[in-house]
Amino acid sequence: MPQLTVALDMMGGDYGPSITVPAAAQALLLLPELNLLLFGLEDELAPWLSRFQLDCHPRVQVQFCSQQVGNDHKAAYALRHLTDSSMRNALDALASGRASACVSSGNTGALMAMAIKTLSTLPGVDRPALITRLPQVGGGYALLLDVGANISCSAHHLVQFALMGEQAAQHTLDIAQPRIALLNVGAEASKGNEAVREAGLRLAELSGLHYSGYIEGNELFSGRADVIVCDGFVGNVALKTSEGVAKLLLGQRIKSGFLSKILTFWLKKRLSHLNPDQYNGASLIGLRASVVKSHGSAGSPAFLNAILQAISEIEHDLPASIAHRFDTAPQDSHAR
Template structure:
């Protein structure tokens, strides 16, 4: 691995430095070429850095800010007034080239607004989308987007998401010709709202795209598609419902007794690949640089996985791949 630098918003999420600092310490201990730029409030961040001996770490640069983006802050307010927040400073470090990726567990709306302001989207992309992995029954993964960045989407934006998802599957999952599907309420051509139907028609006419039609909610985990496209409202509900079911199954306790304990152990081991923490880190793709959004409620292992996701995007240079795809999109599709 070549030397790389990731900017971290240390104040984001429900727990701030108590989660982000241990995750950063784990990443530094396992990845000798990793450099971290940490942004946060001095009073809250410094004690954790000292406790985990990162205050003098040679591969850590710490920058203290005066503001923090809260979960209740409106995106427009954060964009205008929280310019010295840990989130904004981490994104500024990415925009200036001091970092190659940024990770934040903060307010999704604020992160989206700030990232678009500071980084802008690649030519041909109207708005970035949040993309995440879904475990599949065959042991592989599928990519789902959008999972919350854009609550309502036009057909044109759904087509753009499909092209971005295709590139992510090729470069992150290593699938040469990923199967792209639209999440819908039925498989028939006349099902769904107008945006989905129009997007389906356009995708079926897009050259060099392996479009496989509609996919329903009960097919999200059976390996029918490699990229699943929807608007952010549908995607967020689908993702959080799936996470809730996974946590329900993983948290099940059977009756007392040796046999029951053995069955519980077997069940949790068998279903361990469903643990949502393993898939924490939804990438805000379509921007000119890599931004990874961690769950606000994520623990340290999950935030660590978000850092790994950022590193993977740096190594595969996903923004450049998406930009190249849209360079050829006008003659392939109606994406622009």
Template sequence: MSQLTVALDMMGGDYGPSVTVPAAVQALSLLPDLNLLLFGLKDELAPWLSRSQLDKHPRVQVQYCSQQVGNDDKAAYALRHLTDSSMRNALDALASGRARACVSGGNTGALMAIAMKTLQTLPGVDRPALITRLPQIGGGYALLLDVGANISCSAEQLVQFAIMGEQTALHTLGIARPRIALLNVGAEASKGNEAVREAGRRLSQHGELHYGGYIEGNELFLGRADVIVCDGFVGNVALKTSEGVAKLLLGQRKKSGFLSKFLTFCLKKRLSHLNPDQYNGASLVGLRASVVKSHGSAGSAAFLNAILQAISEIEHDLPASIAHRFDTAPQDSHAR
């Protein structure tokens, strides 16, 4: 297989093969150099593969598994007992070098635990972080991390997230000198918990990072920063709230009449860039290979975007770029 090979957990997410198979078909049609490794339960996956003729596709390999990681499975249980799951086999393919990236819409905690076990973190990284894109009012995107992998974080981990976010913005968004900010409850230096205040102090002394201080939740989409850093609890709440508001604004109105329908059309066209499907896919940065977590409720178009994001990371060799950044970064005297 070529170097552009992606492993897909076909059972992850709320809808499984009914979403992942159409997305795989479209990805293969868009990218003639793409190869896919597909992992899933035979009884559920095989009919979809046959219907779409993916079971005969020359750039597809299928491996059937006997287990599936459920949304309610504890991470420790999945790690120890679900060793023949579609998620585990997809990550094993990545760890062995058969694939260059992995995409899954499955259980976030299990994905992180298994990925850390099979891939390990890069030198200098305590824990990987989930990073995702946020659309900005002036166009383009900012990156937000962590959005759910680490519920609480130390100051040192927040600094590590800033470094990983900087490299992701540089290589995947093409921003030459990414502006970094900490998400906080106020702009004043005295605001926030101890970890955030200490992280802010360290980042302000980090000469190689373009750190601009704190921003508040109402500034997430205003283009004030290219990389927004927070712990996973805060980031997940911010992300889910933003997605809910976007769906509210883009939703169909029930009122009848030409004027109402026309206003709805104009609003949806004006705010189409807020559609969460367009920026689906949160990467687990800080691992030795690229892992992309698709939203559990993603449809096929959104899952396709997660695949395309994984391919972008392969093309930019993002893990190697992050590793090099930590190798050359000044040593933090406060680091553990």
């Protein structure tokens, strides 16, 4: 693998450097060719860098910033006023070519607004979408998008998400012909809102796309689809609900006693693939470079997985693949 560089917003999420620094240190241990650009507030970041000996690491560059994007900051405010934040500086490093990908667990709205401002979308892409992996019953993963970047979407946007998801599945999941499905409230053609029904008709008309119709919420983990498309409101609710159920199951204790302890251990091992930390990292695809959004409450193992997700996208050059797909895809005659 050639040398690669990832920019990290060290201040994002609920816990900041106490989570991001250990994850960065682990990533450097795992990947000798990895270089990191770290951005954060000096008072909070410097002690953690010293603790993990990253302040003098040969493959680490640190840039201290004067601002931080908070979870309560509006996207428009962050875009206009927080230009020296760790998030903005990490994205600027990506836009300038100093880094090949960026990872942040900060404010989703601010991240999207800043990413569009600094990177812009690929030609033919109206809106970037957040895409994440879901574990499947038979093993492997399916991709779900959008999971929060776009609360309301037209049929045209859903079609674009399907094309982007197809490329992500081909290049990051190694699925030659991904099965594309629309998340809906039923399998019948008459079900769903106008945008979903219209998107279904348009996807069925696209040659070269394996569109398999509607999929319901109880089939998200069934293995019936490789790419599941929806608007950001529906996708975020579905994702958070599934994460909550997974944590409920993994946190269960079955009474007391030796046999119960063995059963609890077996259950957690059997369901370990449902642990959200293992598939943390929602990519903001449709931009000219790779941006990965880590869950705000993620721990260090989960933030590490987000870094590894970014590296995978660098290796597969996902933005270039999406750009090529939009260049060669038949024009959507219904687009407006």
